Amino acid sequence: MRKMPPAIRKRLSYANVAATLALVFSMTGGALAAKHYLISSTKQISPKVLKKLHGANGRKGATGATGPAGARGETGAPGAKGEAGPFPTGNLPRGITLRGAYAVGGEAAGTGKTFTTAISFGYQLASPPAGHFLTEGASSTTECPGSPEEPKAAPGNLCVYETTGVGSFTVELLDTSSGRAETNVWGSGLIIDSAFAGHIESYGTWAVTSP
Numbered sequence: 001m002r003k004m005p006p007a008i009r010k011r012l013s014y015a016n017v018a019a020t021l022a023l024v025f026s027m028t029g030g031a032l033a034a035k036h037y038l039i040s041s042t043k044q045i046s047p048k049v050l051k052k053l054h055g056a057n058g059r060k061g062a063t064g065a066t067g068p069a070g071a072r073g074e075t076g077a078p079g080a081k082g083e084a085g086p087f088p089t090g091n092l093p094r095g096i097t098l099r100g101a102y103a104v105g106g107e108a109a110g111t112g113k114t115f116t117t118a119i120s121f122g123y124q125l126a127s128p129p130a131g132h133f134l135t136e137g138a139s140s141t142t143e144c145p146g147s148p149e150e151p152k153a154a155p156g157n158l159c160v161y162e163t164t165g166v167g168s169f170t171v172e173l174l175d176t177s178s179g180r181a182e183t184n185v186w187g188s189g190l191i192i193d194s195a196f197a198g199h200i201e202s203y204g205t206w207a208v209t210s211p
Contacts, residue, residue, distance in 0.1 A: 091126040091185075092210040098122065099151050102160065105201025108167070108194030115200070119160070120187040125210050129158040131173040131183045133190070136162045136204075148204050156211035158188055160204065167200030169193055 104117035144159035146152030153159040172191040
């Protein structure tokens with residue numbers, strides 16, 4: 001170990017040491033103070049440090065009471081009146097087909113007992129259709145190209161398809177050739193006359209297509 005020179009050892013004292021330490025601390029403190037500055041924005045803080053500075057989220061507050069209902073708004077002005085449609089006051093447009101079912105019959109005490117039923121179209125046609133009655137098992141025609149399961153009618157025609165007929169009777173579709181009534185723009189009807197005493201009935205489907 002090297003020995004301190006005599007000249008330096010004579011000058012070293014408590015006062016000199018204390019003064020030297022004070023000078024060092026004052027210089028160090030000045031350097032540290034020089035590094036301090038005012039923070040005016042969170043952008044000046046590291047995101048990692050900023051995250052640690054955030055406090056825990058507080059509890060969710062209770063839902064406030066429902067406020068009173070607002071006043072009712074004014075009634076809006078009436079809309080413009082729409083155009084009149086073709087139904088039910090106007091004529092059924094050409095080519096529209098209506099369909100339905102019929103049933104007629106009863107107990108006949110003898111020959112010539114009459115039973116009737118009505119066929120109502122529900123809509124008005126431009127003119128009365130021509131009536132056609134197809135007995136059970138009859139073949140389709142140009143005017144009536146359908147069947148009891150799928151009734152069809154050419155424009156201007158009323159086609160009645162008998163599904164089943166029970167007993168002995170004659171059928172008359174009310175049309176212009178009938179002596180008792182006629183088919184009109186709102187509907188038609190069926191008349192059956194018994195040939196013998198006993199139970200008679202006829203039922204099936206119909207279709208009418210507007211002329």
